[in-house]
Amino acid sequence: MxxxxxxxxxxxxxxxxxxRIQQDFAASGDGxxxxxxxxxxxxxxxxRLYEKLLSPEAGATGxxxxxxxGGYGRSWLFPYSDVDLLFLHAGRETETQLKDGIRSFSQELxxxxxxxxxxxxxxxxxxxxxxxxxxxxxxxxxxxxxxxxRELFTQLRxxxxxxxxxxxxxxxxxxLVEITRSxxxxxxxxxxxxxxxxxxxxxxxxxxxxxxxxxxxAALDKLQNWPERETxxxxxxxxxxxxxxxxxxxxxxxxxxRHSRDxxxxxxxxxxxxxxxRIGVSSEHELTAAGWMxxxxxxxxxxxxxxxxxxxxxxxxxxxxxxxxxxxxxxxxTPEFSVVHGMVFLQQAxxxxxxxxxxxxxxxxxxxGVKLSTTTEQRIEQALPAIAATPPRxxxxxxxxxxxxxxxxxxxxxxxxxxxxxxTLVLPELKAIDTLVVRDFYHRFTVDEHTFxxxxxxxxxxxxxxxxxxxxxxxxxxxxxxxxxxLAILLHDIGKGAAGSDHVTAGLxxxxxxxxxxxxxxxxxxxxxxxxxxxxxxxxxxRRDIFDxxxxxxxxxxxxxxxxxxxxxxxxxxxxxxxxxxxxxxxxAENIWQLYIETANHMSLSLDQRLHEGSEDEDQILxxxxxxxxxxxxxxxxxxxxxxxxxxxxxxxxxxxxxxxRLKSDPVQVALERGRHWFDLTVVTPDRPMLFAKMTGVxxxxxxxxxxxxxxxxxxxxxxxxxxxTDRFRTLELNLPEWDRFKRSIADVLNGRADLDKMLRDRLxxxxxxxxxxxxxxxxxxxxxxxxxxxxxxxxxxxRPGLLFRVSSALSREKCNIEIALIDTxxxxxxxxxxxxxxxxxxxxxxxxxxxxxxxxxxxxx
Amino acid sequence: MTKIEAIIRTSKLDAVKDALHEIGVEGxxxxxxxxxxxQKGHTEFYRGQEYTVDLxxxxxxxxxLADELVEKAVQAIANAxxxxxxxxxKIFLSRVDDAIRIRNEERxxxxx
Numbered sequence: 001m002x003x004x005x006x007x008x009x010x011x012x013x014x015x016x017x018x019x020r021i022q023q024d025f026a027a028s029g030d031g032x033x034x035x036x037x038x039x040x041x042x043x044x045x046x047x048r049l050y051e052k053l054l055s056p057e058a059g060a061t062g063x064x065x066x067x068x069x070g071g072y073g074r075s076w077l078f079p080y081s082d083v084d085l086l087f088l089h090a091g092r093e094t095e096t097q098l099k100d101g102i103r104s105f106s107q108e109l110x111x112x113x114x115x116x117x118x119x120x121x122x123x124x125x126x127x128x129x130x131x132x133x134x135x136x137x138x139x140x141x142x143x144x145x146x147x148x149x150r151e152l153f154t155q156l157r158x159x160x161x162x163x164x165x166x167x168x169x170x171x172x173x174x175x176l177v178e179i180t181r182s183x184x185x186x187x188x189x190x191x192x193x194x195x196x197x198x199x200x201x202x203x204x205x206x207x208x209x210x211x212x213x214x215x216x217x218a219a220l221d222k223l224q225n226w227p228e229r230e231t232x233x234x235x236x237x238x239x240x241x242x243x244x245x246x247x248x249x250x251x252x253x254x255x256x257x258r259h260s261r262d263x264x265x266x267x268x269x270x271x272x273x274x275x276x277x278r279i280g281v282s283s284e285h286e287l288t289a290a291g292w293m294x295x296x297x298x299x300x301x302x303x304x305x306x307x308x309x310x311x312x313x314x315x316x317x318x319x320x321x322x323x324x325x326x327x328x329x330x331x332x333x334t335p336e337f338s339v340v341h342g343m344v345f346l347q348q349a350x351x352x353x354x355x356x357x358x359x360x361x362x363x364x365x366x367x368x369g370v371k372l373s374t375t376t377e378q379r380i381e382q383a384l385p386a387i388a389a390t391p392p393r394x395x396x397x398x399x400x401x402x403x404x405x406x407x408x409x410x411x412x413x414x415x416x417x418x419x420x421x422x423x424t425l426v427l428p429e430l431k432a433i434d435t436l437v438v439r440d441f442y443h444r445f446t447v448d449e450h451t452f453x454x455x456x457x458x459x460x461x462x463x464x465x466x467x468x469x470x471x472x473x474x475x476x477x478x479x480x481x482x483x484x485x486x487l488a489i490l491l492h493d494i495g496k497g498a499a500g501s502d503h504v505t506a507g508l509x510x511x512x513x514x515x516x517x518x519x520x521x522x523x524x525x526x527x528x529x530x531x532x533x534x535x536x537x538x539x540x541x542x543r544r545d546i547f548d549x550x551x552x553x554x555x556x557x558x559x560x561x562x563x564x565x566x567x568x569x570x571x572x573x574x575x576x577x578x579x580x581x582x583x584x585x586x587x588x589a590e591n592i593w594q595l596y597i598e599t600a601n602h603m604s605l606s607l608d609q610r611l612h613e614g615s616e617d618e619d620q621i622l623x624x625x626x627x628x629x630x631x632x633x634x635x636x637x638x639x640x641x642x643x644x645x646x647x648x649x650x651x652x653x654x655x656x657x658x659x660x661x662r663l664k665s666d667p668v669q670v671a672l673e674r675g676r677h678w679f680d681l682t683v684v685t686p687d688r689p690m691l692f693a694k695m696t697g698v699x700x701x702x703x704x705x706x707x708x709x710x711x712x713x714x715x716x717x718x719x720x721x722x723x724x725x726t727d728r729f730r731t732l733e734l735n736l737p738e739w740d741r742f743k744r745s746i747a748d749v750l751n752g753r754a755d756l757d758k759m760l761r762d763r764l765x766x767x768x769x770x771x772x773x774x775x776x777x778x779x780x781x782x783x784x785x786x787x788x789x790x791x792x793x794x795x796x797x798x799x800r801p802g803l804l805f806r807v808s809s810a811l812s813r814e815k816c817n818i819e820i821a822l823i824d825t826x827x828x829x830x831x832x833x834x835x836x837x838x839x840x841x842x843x844x845x846x847x848x849x850x851x852x853x854x855x856x857x858x859x860x861x862x
Numbered sequence: 863m864t865k866i867e868a869i870i871r872t873s874k875l876d877a878v879k880d881a882l883h884e885i886g887v888e889g890x891x892x893x894x895x896x897x898x899x900x901q902k903g904h905t906e907f908y909r910g911q912e913y914t915v916d917l918x919x920x921x922x923x924x925x926x927l928a929d930e931l932v933e934k935a936v937q938a939i940a941n942a943x944x945x946x947x948x949x950x951x952k953i954f955l956s957r958v959d960d961a962i963r964i965r966n967e968e969r970x971x972x973x974x
Contacts, residue, residue, distance in 0.1 A: 545873035547949075587894040587919050591872075594919075601907070781907070 031250030192449030203300030432497020639715025
């Protein structure tokens with residue numbers, strides 16, 4: 001009867017006080033007050049019940065204590081969180097004696113609607129370390145006396161727990177780090193979710209607790225005793241973390257009250273309401289949901305950063321393996337930057353006044369995948385106002401930025417730059433997408449994080465074991481200017497921050513300003529803009545029938561060059577992958593790849609479509625060029641394949657026109673330049689038999705290795721051949737006078753003044769070349785249907801010196817005229833496509849047979 | 863009630879959806895699937911390497927309808943998805959015993 005009376009009394013107390021806490025929170029929005037008051041309320045209820053059911057006065061044993069652990073132990077009890085209670089017994093006998101009492105005690109709490117999470121243990125059990133249940137030990141770190149034998153509690157708190165923590169600190173920390181990392185991994189390792197879980201997501205309340213536990217364990221291990229809780233974290237961290245804790249606590253309280261259960265997901269509707277009620281915000285300003293979410297991300301980012309730092313630093317103090325690894329890491333220190341425990345420090349604090357040092361610092365991060373130390377971050381924050389007055393821009397900025405983008409840890413560096421507001425200082429265009437939440441059913445991350453993830457997706461292709469990733473990694477390694485692709489990814493969704501529904505058009509406008517400020521070369525700008533403008537085109541094409549030649553043809557027409565096709569394909573792959581972890585299904589990966597190879601094949605088989613009036617893009621190029629080149633241009637372009645304009649930059653076309661105009665005075669025009677990856681040789685000359693073969697022969701005789709080549713001719717019989725080659729013996733690289741001799745020898749051979757055979761005899765002696773690392777089967781494919789005028793021959797063969805010379809000589813000997821040649825090399829594989837005619841016609845079946853035999857013999861011989 | 867499972871070309875999804883909406887079908891489930899029928903896929907060559915496409919990406923629709931709507935829906939799907947070439951897909955019909963709306967536990971055709 002007495003118990004029943006107490007029950008109704010407690011129910012009255014619990015319900016009325018709970019309602020008051022909720023009302024007060026609704027009025028003040030103060031979450032810290034609410035969680036503290038709820039813990040106090042529980043203390044009251046529990047001690048009253050203890051007195052009635054479990055105390056010595058109630059006839060129970062005195063060898064027992066009731067302790068609050070976990071969140072309740074910290075007096076940080078959220079409205080619908082579990083209440084963690086420890087029933088601690090001096091020995092087995094009290095456990096048996098109190099069994100019934102504890103059962104009714106727990107029942108009473110359950111009946112009040114309190115979610116109890118009880119643990120019943122003896123002191124000896126608490127002293128036993130169970131590596132599989134480190135969580136229960138961690139809960140003891142927050143134990144707090146509630147009722148019962150105080151002496152017993154003191155033994156637990158002052159003897160058992162510190163002793164256990166010091167003894168097992170390494171294992172505890174290791175496990176805690178494992179649990180935390182796996183929780184982060186489940187959440188995509190990012191703070192920037194569109195609908196984050198305020199408890200479990202990186203930067204959530206759980207991370208705050210982990211940071212505290214790590215600091216506490218480290219301090220316990222050092223002092224062998226309990227440290228002051230308030231000073232556990234260094235002052236610099238505390239400020240940031242405490243602001244985060246207050247905000248997140250209010251948000252979680254709000255969510256609990258809103259959902260009437262322990263549901264911590266900040267859904268879109270919850271975001272709207274939180275913004276309208278200004279949860280966690282002290283100012284009176286009106287806030288949009290997006291604006292309020294920016295505050296959330298700001299706090300979560302701070303908590304996450306400190307959590308990560310401790311996750312790195314604390315285990316380092318114990319693990320010898322980790323220390324070795326870190327010592328190795330510290331070997332990467334430079335005169336400018338030193339690395340300690342995986343954290344970068346500045347060797348000279350004042351150096352940051354120079355923005356270039358800052359850019360080099362982020363390049364260092366992008367290269368090595370190390371993190372900035374807290375001191376370095378503070379130094380950067382202090383230096384930024386001065387840098388903001390004259391931020392780096394133009395080519396100077398682009399040189400550094402492209403190097404950062406190309407490094408394997410580019411995404412990490414970009415995130416660090418972004419968190420410190422340096423990225424938006426140098427690229428203010430990105431401000432509009434800073435922690436921007438755009439609500440749709442597919443994206444899981446904010447726009448800026450989606451962008452970084454896409455860049456990361458490309459960098460992770462190479463080390464990935466997945467078959468799909470490997471295919472795309474090969475494509476990435478073939479790109480001539482991957483930095484343009486990375487820049488396009490960085491800017492591809494920039495328009496999402498602008499008003500209006502068409503983010504692509506808006507983005508292009510913003511990107512144009514950005515590219516101008518970066519002072520990119522005009523053709524590079526065009527490539528980046530093309531990629532931004534068409535970043536959804538491949539996904540759109542996938543909704544059509546990709547096995548239909550018309551779809552493929554139209555797509556190829558839009559993309560124009562194989563280089564752009566590769567970039568667009570990689571952009572699409574990375575963009576989808578960064579939407580959410582499940583977005584890139586094998587179904588999609590297969591479809592993208594299918595469309596890619598169909599289009600690539602289509603491009604090499606439809607090369608000989610001639611230039612014609614009426615195509616908008618080409619008209620535009622012609623209009624752009626004609627004031628400079630005038631009539632000469634029209635005559636020169638007449639009859640050249642459309643591919644020519646698609647692959648040549650405007651300035652190259654102009655150079656070719658000029659070279660063609662000089663042919664009257666000198667019939668062999670040769671231009672040689674050193675490009676970024678290889679040497680570029682252009683020869684403009686009237687067509688003649690064996691021309692292509694002779695040129696490849698000269699290159700072979702000089703020991704040059706042809707990587708790519710194009711051969712085109714116009715209606716007037718003028719040939720434009722470009723060769724991109726590497727200088728295997730560094731002849732040109734080391735001897736400037738050799739440039740002229742090299743160019744002269746080409747002209748001499750073409751004009752019949754030098755003996756090519758003699759030049760070649762020495763160079764192509766068998767047995768001089770190292771053995772191939774991979775064996776590539778020779779394949780010869782004739783195609784009579786894809787071109788209306790020519791027979792298309794594709795040759796795949798093991799690349800080797802002089803290969804192209806032998807092939808093109810054999811073609812000439814078989815009386816084949818090379819109308820177009822497209823030469824490519826990938827690793828040790830040569831991929832050569834020739835458009836052939838014989839006496840102006842396609843090859844006959846007999847000619848093909850004869851040619852196949854000749855080529856097979858020629859290729860076998862080498 | 864009958865369940866319709868239709869495997870169609872992905873490029874025909876929009877046309878099929880529109881056709882179904884026109885005859886008053888509102889709900890459906892769309893899945894990305896891969897498979898092959900009698901045509902057994904094909905081999906592609908890209909730069910000398912063979913890529914066998916033995917499982918072709920297709921789209922699968924699933925819908926459960928009251929019996930009187932079924933024949934109309936089948937016609938709508940077939941007409942919208944047909945190109946006349948190999949690989950247009952298939953439609954399967956099967957009986958459904960019951961349907962339950964989870965929200966309010968309505969049963970039978972009213973739950974559809």
